[in-house]
Amino acid sequence: MAKLAVLIILGASLALLGQMFVAIRERFNASREVEPVEPRNCHLIENLENGSEDIDILPTGLAFISSGLKYPGLPDFAPDEPGKIFLMDLNEQTPRAQALKISDGFDKSLFNPHGISTFIDKDGTVYLYVVNHPHMKSTVEIFKFEEHQRSLLHLKTVRHKLLKSVNDIVAVGPEQFYATRDHYFTCFFLTLLETILGLRWTYVAFYSPTEVKVVAKGFNSANGITASLDQKYIYVADVTAKNIHIMEKHANWNLTPLKVIQLDTLVDNLSVDPSTGDILGGCHPNAMKLLNYDPNDPPGSEVLRIQNVLSEKPRVNTVYANNGSVLQGSSVAAVYHGKILIGTVFHKALYCVL
Numbered sequence: 001m002a003k004l005a006v007l008i009i010l011g012a013s014l015a016l017l018g019q020m021f022v023a024i025r026e027r028f029n030a031s032r033e034v035e036p037v038e039p040r041n042c043h044l045i046e047n048l049e050n051g052s053e054d055i056d057i058l059p060t061g062l063a064f065i066s067s068g069l070k071y072p073g074l075p076d077f078a079p080d081e082p083g084k085i086f087l088m089d090l091n092e093q094t095p096r097a098q099a100l101k102i103s104d105g106f107d108k109s110l111f112n113p114h115g116i117s118t119f120i121d122k123d124g125t126v127y128l129y130v131v132n133h134p135h136m137k138s139t140v141e142i143f144k145f146e147e148h149q150r151s152l153l154h155l156k157t158v159r160h161k162l163l164k165s166v167n168d169i170v171a172v173g174p175e176q177f178y179a180t181r182d183h184y185f186t187c188f189f190l191t192l193l194e195t196i197l198g199l200r201w202t203y204v205a206f207y208s209p210t211e212v213k214v215v216a217k218g219f220n221s222a223n224g225i226t227a228s229l230d231q232k233y234i235y236v237a238d239v240t241a242k243n244i245h246i247m248e249k250h251a252n253w254n255l256t257p258l259k260v261i262q263l264d265t266l267v268d269n270l271s272v273d274p275s276t277g278d279i280l281g282g283c284h285p286n287a288m289k290l291l292n293y294d295p296n297d298p299p300g301s302e303v304l305r306i307q308n309v310l311s312e313k314p315r316v317n318t319v320y321a322n323n324g325s326v327l328q329g330s331s332v333a334a335v336y337h338g339k340i341l342i343g344t345v346f347h348k349a350l351y352c353v354l
């Protein structure tokens, strides 16, 4: 009898494990391959070899690029080098990426930049907000951009108990922003478990010097975040749920869900086309290849454009798709006057004229 009980328990455990294995493969699109979609006029950007996880382009065509992210479980080609913020002027005939100087009074040796966002104040001052992970913790660094010196002046480090495992931010004021939390747990093993179990314990937090609060919750893994051109809506990518949440923003900064755009790819960072309001998503077509990195079968890249975001039937087009032979692990895309920049978590970055 005891043997039978052991056998039943073993059988049930194996069945459960099998089910979990299938669920993980499905969640990470483990068997998906991409059909190539490659604009003709593209080239890899010199100097950007170790990631370009997030990109934010100013209305003047200056692009900020965060590079050198160290993130548990993901490849890193320069583990001993601190991260950097690069600048590119997309008005130039052949734009080059140049690392920005960072003022003293900020520990550059621990700089581990992740999501970024810019904010232009009424007087024209440009602020750059950067999610930073010194010692794998989360802070938000606020810099003032000094264009003539091509440098960043560090103003403030924001820390808060609600700002844990921060992935991306969108600045909505000189000291106000929304931030996504991508995992509930901070220990790597538990983060893996929460992904496997499909827990919906992550959220969007709002920060201001006087008030910090959770404004939207119930995401598998809240990742990229941005605002609509009119600032009335906030768009949030839930990467492992493979969708984008459209949320209405209220005067008290609370968010209410409006709709969800379901996709078949793991959406990372979002940007908005300044000329159309379309959403551009940097996506991971097969995240299993990202987590089990093999240079001989690398993770691919995919950029989607979502038109008529607020309509009943938004249109989804593929702007770029590659199996990893050119670009691996795309995490963001942003456009300016017919040009597109595509960034990656740990690989290179691509510039195309569309």
Ligand SMILES: [Ca+2]
Pocket: 054, 055, 056, 115, 116, 117, 168, 169, 170, 225, 269, 270
């Ligand atoms: Ca961002």
Ligand SMILES: [Ca+2]
Pocket: 115, 167, 168, 223, 224, 268, 269, 331
């Ligand atoms: Ca991200």
